[in-house]
Amino acid sequence: MSTSTSLPATSAGKHAIVYGGSTTGLIAAGVLSRHFERVTLVERDRFEDSPQPRKGVPQTSHVHGLLTRGMNVLCDVFPGFQEDLKAAGSHFMDMTGDHAWFMGGLWRPRIKCGLIFYAQSRPLLEWVIRQRLQALPNVRILDGREVTGFQMSADKARVTGVQLRAPGGEQEETLEGELVVDASGRGSRTPQWLEALGYPRVEETHIHVDVVYASRLFRAPPGFTADWTMMSIAPEFPREKRLAVIERIENGHLLVSLGGWLGTQPPMDDAGYVEFTRGLIQPHIHEVLEKAEPLGPIHVFRFSHNQRRHYDRMARFPEGLAPAGDAFCSFNPIYGQGMTTGALQAHTLGECLRQGLGGVSQRYRQQVGQLLTVPWSMATNGDLRLPEVEGKRPPAFGLTNWYGDRFQHLASYDEEALRTFSRVMHMLESPAALFSPRMILKVLTSRPSAADLKRKPESPFAPAAAKGQAA
Ligand SMILES: Cc1cc2nc3c(=O)[nH]c(=O)nc-3n(C[C@H](O)[C@H](O)[C@H](O)COP(=O)(O)OP(=O)(O)OC[C@H]3O[C@@H](n4cnc5c(N)ncnc54)[C@H](O)[C@@H]3O)c2cc1C
Incomplete structure (x- = not known):
């Protein structure tokens, strides 16, 4: 070291x-x-x-999750930090290649974008x-x-x-x-x-969101052969207020975080916790949790408001x-x-x-x-999309949201848009990159293909040999 x-x-x-x-x-x-x-x-x-x-x-x-920009700072301060983290058991994953990511109403393409994410x-x-x-x-x-x-x-x-x-x-x-x-x-x-x-x-500025997170550690169930390191199912505001993330971390464990906004709250009992995932827009996390063995209690965190001093x-x-x-x-x-x-x-x-x-x-x-x-x-513009969240909306908020929704949809089938969004999310590029003339044109004119609409992750329980044959 x-x-x-x-x-x-x-x-x-x-x-x-x-x-x-x-x-x-x-x-x-x-x-x-x-x-x-x-x-x-x-x-x-x-x-x-x-x-x-x-x-x-x-x-x-x-x-x-630590964004790439944050990891870059860590590696500046502590050269070789990534290697230390890997040696300690972290899984390095490509942000889009190893991430089964449901957002904008579709499963995103599993392309390698070169942004490394660290799961631990x-x-x-x-x-x-x-x-x-x-x-x-x-x-x-x-x-x-x-x-x-x-x-x-x-x-x-x-x-x-x-x-x-x-x-x-x-x-x-x-x-x-x-x-x-x-x-x-x-x-x-x-x-x-x-x-x-x-x-x-x-x-101080406070934007109240009233989000509840409930997380639990699981042992991966027998036959679990997922080809992703992380799966996330993002809410679709304002209609859907549930979030779920499952991540493979050190020691072969699965860490699950469920979230709900404004009264949509993951239950804290064993059966209710798993049942909450049945209501997600996509079934995959529920399928895993039905079979996985919990390894500890459900930890709850109530996040009442964004706070800026x-x-x-x-x-x-x-x-x-x-x-x-x-x-x-x-x-x-x-x-x-x-x-x-x-x-x-x-x-x-x-x-x-x-x-x-x-x-x-x-x-x-x-x-x-x-x-x-x-x-x-x-962060706050995302939360302010919920009509119940109080706070001053910035100018042209409706138009920005309309464009943002269309961009998320585009990023769910267009590889360039997905790469751009990932770089903005990881704070490597300014959000202005989402509004380049090329991106605006794509947002206004592109449509997903039939294959894009059908894309979905393989079952995490398919036999490994069958996956190899399919590939
Ligand atoms: C549910 C949840 C999920 C999150 N997920 C993510 C994520 O995916 N990615 C991400 O980047 N961030 C995430 N965050 C945010 C992240 O946890 C914090 O931003 C991060 O911990 C940095 O906070 P901090 O070091 O400034 O303060 P904290 O992490 O709050 O640490 C403060 C420290 O100060 C100590 N302390 C307090 N008072 C005193 C005192 N008087 N004297 C001495 N010591 C004191 C405390 O013991 C503690 O160690 C999440 C937060 C929550 C609640």
Whole structure:
């Protein structure tokens, strides 16, 4: 395992502190190790020396896809990261070739698009990142400690460190640092702490979606020979509000996440959970779950709202502080953007530090404000399509939705459109690529062939020999 990072080093300062040791915090600490003599990562939970769920990351038992752009950042910070992940048991899959993907009313063509997706449990992903971080000689991990507030300069214009203690303990310690990164997730207390210090309360935008996710681990049933690594059945708003994803992960297990919007809720009992999948637009996931053996409880996560904190709009904000990841902005998870956006914020912070420590908070907040525009509008515009979801619709919303539906349909049979959509989804291209003259023409004039309309995955239980003959 390599211990280096590929980011060019600068010497911005002596000591940086990151609190929150989930994906954003781990990546941010890796980035900062290139810019500071020492970095301390503070995490409230105790870390186990193996991939384990943790109390502080309750979403950990649900399917977590890392977009290609996020993986690119990880590989920049920790060269060779992909190989480490693969060695730990991750399945590498082509985003369209190994993904049975029902969206836009059709099963998408199984073409190789060259975008690699990584199928593993979230604890495994986090554990591999943590291993890379703790191998860095100038990084110290302080787990089992929670940050309880900021230490400030006398004029309260600069954060100079944090106060911490063991959770539930009384003994407070102070840790001094020239830069403090808040990666403590969507429940971050930075808004309250700043207000108590005399700063204005940060503006927040909430888009309520009321989505419930229910996930469970299964052993693959006897005779399971699926030729896909992941199968997903996307909802068709506003008519259909159920989502289902099944993914082959490490140890030969299948991880299933079911979701429902606005009162459509996956049941939490054994029979009801499987029965919910019978109501999906396509039967395949139900066929697998009828035969698969559950390996643990059903984990439920209620996601009430998308949440964006407008730190970029604050006229007064202390130097030396950088909120990152879900602490800055947290999206409906169906769009799979959270970890990647956190990684991009960590990368942005590193870029801002190239100009030195002076004014870094200001530069960083502005750039993150811009960075969030696309993922935020992708997530919230999707949710705002449901008439029940309250929130201001952007101009020409109806027309954009009409085009978006037609594009999804096109991407279900046109390979170029599918490749383009996949690159936009993985944040490698701007959504403007969906509106190129060539794509607009195709959207307006193309029609699926009879074969496109009939395409569907093979049964995951067909004998392997018969599949080989058919191919
Ligand atoms: C059901 C579900 C499915 C998801 N699926 C995907 C997906 O497919 N793809 C994707 O990219 N994203 C997904 N996400 C989002 C993703 O989980 C987050 O965006 C990601 O975890 C990054 O968050 P974070 O590191 O900023 O914060 P979190 O993951 O929330 O971590 C915060 C950390 O801070 C610690 N902490 C909190 N307070 C303190 C304190 N005071 N002091 C010290 N430590 C503290 C916590 O213990 C925790 O470790 C999903 C989310 C949910 C809910």
